[in-house]
Amino acid sequence: MAKSEQLPVAEARAGEPEAWEILFRRYQLPLYVYVFELAQDEQASLDIVQETFIAAVRHIGSLQADENFGSWLFGIAHQRCVQRWRRQNREARWRDEIADAAADIESSPDVLLIRREQEAEFMQRLNQLPLPQRTVLLLHFIEDFSLEEIARITGASLGTVKSRIHYGKKSLRKLFEAKLP
Amino acid sequence: MKTPREILLERHQAVVPKLNAIRRKLLNSELRANPPPHLWLSRWLVVPWRELVWPCRGIWAGLAAVWFVILAVNISLRDHSPTVATKSSQPSPEIILAFWRQEQLLIELIEPHRPRVAAPQKPALPQPRSQRRTEFLSA
Numbered sequence: 297m298a299k300s301e302q303l304p305v306a307e308a309r310a311g312e313p314e315a316w317e318i319l320f321r322r323y324q325l326p327l328y329v330y331v332f333e334l335a336q337d338e339q340a341s342l343d344i345v346q347e348t349f350i351a352a353v354r355h356i357g358s359l360q361a362d363e364n365f366g367s368w369l370f371g372i373a374h375q376r377c378v379q380r381w382r383r384q385n386r387e388a389r390w391r392d393e394i395a396d397a398a399a400d401i402e403s404s405p406d407v408l409l410i411r412r413e414q415e416a417e418f419m420q421r422l423n424q425l426p427l428p429q430r431t432v433l434l435l436h437f438i439e440d441f442s443l444e445e446i447a448r449i450t451g452a453s454l455g456t457v458k459s460r461i462h463y464g465k466k467s468l469r470k471l472f473e474a475k476l477p
Numbered sequence: 478m479k480t481p482r483e484i485l486l487e488r489h490q491a492v493v494p495k496l497n498a499i500r501r502k503l504l505n506s507e508l509r510a511n512p513p514p515h516l517w518l519s520r521w522l523v524v525p526w527r528e529l530v531w532p533c534r535g536i537w538a539g540l541a542a543v544w545f546v547i548l549a550v551n552i553s554l555r556d557h558s559p560t561v562a563t564k565s566s567q568p569s570p571e572i573i574l575a576f577w578r579q580e581q582l583l584i585e586l587i588e589p590h591r592p593r594v595a596a597p598q599k600p601a602l603p604q605p606r607s608q609r610r611t612e613f614l615s616a
Contacts, residue, residue, distance in 0.1 A: 306527075309523070310523075311508070313504055313508045316504060316508055317500070317504055320500045320503070320504070321500065324493075324496040324497075324499075324500055325486055325489060325490075325492075325493060325496060326486065328489060328492060328496055329485045329486060329488075329489050332489060332492075333485070338492065342492070342495060342496070342499060345496065345499065346499050346503065349499070349500070349503050349507075350503065350507055353503070353507050353508060357523070410478065410479055410480075410481065410484060411478055412479070415479070415484050418481065418484060419484070419488065422481075433481075434485075437480070437481035437482050437485060438482055438485055438486075440482070
């Protein structure tokens with residue numbers, strides 16, 4: 297997420313439809329991508345995006361700082377995903393994967409760049425990652441949220457988020473290093 | 478070379494028309510038809526609160542505390558001050574008598590010189606023109 301990005305959050309809070317139009321337009325695709333890559337279901341992802349936007353309109357008053365709008369919105373979407381998984385009786389699997397936290401290791405700040413011929417493999421590899429690692433990596437890749445923001449969205453501790461990003465990137469790199477000539 | 482973000486977003490471009498439809502539907506139904514009840518409050522109360530009061534909340538809190546102290550001191554002083562009206566004793570009969578005599582004397586002094594109010598004269602009623610002419614000639 298661009299830190300200097302000026303979004304009309306105050307205007308949206310005052311109920312201006314034009315401001316909501318800008319905010320929805322800005323976040324609709326990143327939000328959908330995040331939800332889809334977790335749920336792997338187009339209709340369910342569209343439903344969650346819609347529910348997230350409705351909740352955002354109704355509860356914008358609870359947003360403390362306007363600059364946190366993006367992470368707040370992704371947090372709502374994340375909660376909706378968790379609720380849906382619970383409804384689908386996958387709670388046990390989710391809990392097991394969440395509990396699988398590793399040690400607190402700093403993530404490397406370098407940018408991961410992928411060549412065209414590796415794109416499909418990247419997506420395949422990303423989808424093979426354990427759900428907690430995939431979740432934090434998606435938030436990191438899609439909106440470049442800070443570690444604190446990712447921790448707030450997912451409800452995990454900062455150390456756990458650092459660890460998941462580190463191991464997620466490490467396993468993705470392994471693929472590319474192995475494929476490079 | 479692309480970033481993971483670019484790959485992820487490009488991969489889902491096909492769904493953008495559906496997302497646009499959801500956005501339009503939400504803007505029409507959720508915001509225009511059923512505005513949330515807090516919106517008018519936001520416009521008239523919350524926005525000024527956030528713009529004017531909240532940024533200087535420390536100063537406002539300090540001022541409120543000062544006013545509270547002033548009010549408390551004022552109340553405590555008022556409780557201990559002697560209340561003249563309630564605590565003063567009734568005037569003695571001699572003083573009442575002296576006041577009564579002075580009042581009577583004043584009435585006697587004023588009464589003879591009080592201007593008598595003359596009864597207002599009746600306004601002259603308009604008379605016929607012929608009668609006015611005879612009066613003029615007789616004068």
